[in-house]
Amino acid sequence: MFEIVDLHVAVNGAEIIKGLSLSVPAGETHAIMGPNGAGKSTLAYALAGRDGYDVKGGAATLGGEDILALAPEERAAKGLFLSFQYPVEIPGLPALTFLRAALNAQRTARGEAEVSAPDFLRFVRAKAAALKIDPEMLKRPLNVGFSGGEKKRFEALQMAVLEPRFAILDETDSGLDIDALRIVADNVNALRSPERGLLVITHYQRLLDYIKPDRVHVMVAGRIVASGGPELALQLEREGYDKYLKAAA
Amino acid sequence: MSAVAQLPNRRDEAWKYSDLRAALADDQVVLSEGRDVIERLAPGVQRMVIPAGETRLFVERMDSPYRDARSFEFTIEPGATLTRVIVQDSTAFPLSMARVHVAAGARFTQFVLAEGAKLARIETHVGVEGEGAQVELNGVYLCDAGRHADLTSVITHKTGGGVTRQLTKGVARKGGRGVFQGKIVVEHGAQKTDARQYHHGLLLEDGAEIFAKPELMIYADDVQCAHGNTAGGLDESALFYMRSRGVPEAEARALLVEAFLVEAIPDGLPAELHAELLSRIQSWLRRRPS
Numbered sequence: 001m002f003e004i005v006d007l008h009v010a011v012n013g014a015e016i017i018k019g020l021s022l023s024v025p026a027g028e029t030h031a032i033m034g035p036n037g038a039g040k041s042t043l044a045y046a047l048a049g050r051d052g053y054d055v056k057g058g059a060a061t062l063g064g065e066d067i068l069a070l071a072p073e074e075r076a077a078k079g080l081f082l083s084f085q086y087p088v089e090i091p092g093l094p095a096l097t098f099l100r101a102a103l104n105a106q107r108t109a110r111g112e113a114e115v116s117a118p119d120f121l122r123f124v125r126a127k128a129a130a131l132k133i134d135p136e137m138l139k140r141p142l143n144v145g146f147s148g149g150e151k152k153r154f155e156a157l158q159m160a161v162l163e164p165r166f167a168i169l170d171e172t173d174s175g176l177d178i179d180a181l182r183i184v185a186d187n188v189n190a191l192r193s194p195e196r197g198l199l200v201i202t203h204y205q206r207l208l209d210y211i212k213p214d215r216v217h218v219m220v221a222g223r224i225v226a227s228g229g230p231e232l233a234l235q236l237e238r239e240g241y242d243k244y245l246k247a248a249a
Numbered sequence: 250m251s252a253v254a255q256l257p258n259r260r261d262e263a264w265k266y267s268d269l270r271a272a273l274a275d276d277q278v279v280l281s282e283g284r285d286v287i288e289r290l291a292p293g294v295q296r297m298v299i300p301a302g303e304t305r306l307f308v309e310r311m312d313s314p315y316r317d318a319r320s321f322e323f324t325i326e327p328g329a330t331l332t333r334v335i336v337q338d339s340t341a342f343p344l345s346m347a348r349v350h351v352a353a354g355a356r357f358t359q360f361v362l363a364e365g366a367k368l369a370r371i372e373t374h375v376g377v378e379g380e381g382a383q384v385e386l387n388g389v390y391l392c393d394a395g396r397h398a399d400l401t402s403v404i405t406h407k408t409g410g411g412v413t414r415q416l417t418k419g420v421a422r423k424g425g426r427g428v429f430q431g432k433i434v435v436e437h438g439a440q441k442t443d444a445r446q447y448h449h450g451l452l453l454e455d456g457a458e459i460f461a462k463p464e465l466m467i468y469a470d471d472v473q474c475a476h477g478n479t480a481g482g483l484d485e486s487a488l489f490y491m492r493s494r495g496v497p498e499a500e501a502r503a504l505l506v507e508a509f510l511v512e513a514i515p516d517g518l519p520a521e522l523h524a525e526l527l528s529r530i531q532s533w534l535r536r537r538p539s
Contacts, residue, residue: 048489048493049492049493050489050493051485051489071492071497071498072489072492072493073492073493073494073495073496073497073498073501075493076492076493076494076495077495081493081494082493084490084493087490088484088486088487088490090487090490090491090505090508091508091509091512092507092508092509092510092511092512093504093505093507093508097504098491098494098496098504099494101491101496101500101504102491102494102495102496103495105495105496105497105500106495109495109497141508158494162494162495
């Protein structure tokens, strides 16, 4: 269970998240939809622990453990994963080296033994095959020269390798054409499991045609203003956010 | 006027970031007339000729604890290849000056790994003296507190069709100083020259210093030349990306800086030498978390 209670977050002194509460039980996929400026990406960064996203109040717990006091790498080791809207390119750092450093750092933090290079290679190849990802991609520098679709697929592969308990997917659909969207959504669906919660952040209903959520939450002006089943996404697609924006103003 | 006073200080344009007079003030230095200052300080010139069509690798280790001035002259005959690698980790006053003549179709590759010293200067003057000569002049400096590394070069294209690729990268911590001075001259007749010069420095901490003086002087009209120079801090979004995947901050910084630096190591070095250079960079980055 991932739970957020009355979260307040400020960026540069301006409060962006204004008392947000949400819980995602293990095994469920929830979606947060909202217009530009609602604070969706701020929520994602604050939960992952980015500098400059100041938590002013409230709590966020994963499996009952508070994560907000932890460094980003400690949150990751506890099983939190953020799939970035714009994955960062790092020239000179092979994707494979990066992924092995990440897995071994998490294992070390949890008191588990590091994975040897040959074992790691086998493990990653199997995960890549399951997601139909070309393992040649792993030899390239991290995200450098990757297409939009490849970047998001590599995010999914990282998730498959790091096996988080809870993953936040920030605007996974941005920068993808329809075919890439379908492939990435297939990758994400393959990673759904009874132990893992997912929070999918998007402005468009389109992504939710492919990643079907159990619950949909509408976020406006830093709060959740409505929650419902998958039908809520369809209603938003028809009616837009106007009703909620007016109520929030 | 004493001999020491004849050493260049910061008023001398070619030494504006490396005050040799102040650095050697306590040493007894007697200069004879003529030639470049490092050549005058060196006991003699070491000369090496790479015969036409042959390939040589020349690895220099500057690890003397004393003042160490060296002067070289390399002549690379037509179609020959010289790869010169300098590993500088001495602490006193390592000073190196090389003049390199690159003939038609010859190739000169240089890589300097400088950890700096009280004052370290590695100066390279390359003459592109035959059609189609190729030069790759790269370097990495790693300047910890109290260390000064100065990589200075002048590459002069005297004939046409030559290619220069220059990539220098470096990092400095608080109290460390990195200097890059790179001049590329394309003389009047050196048409179809293709020259690229890049220097990128990373200031790892407040109080680190990086000075750069890139220069392109082009007297020919049918050439391709480009240069770029940056100095800044580590990319915070890359750092957060790595930490969000579980890599602790100090290790994430080391991996990012390593990725930044290794781009300057030329391709094609012998594997064991490449591994040594990489391991020196890795251990420097992890010696004290920045």
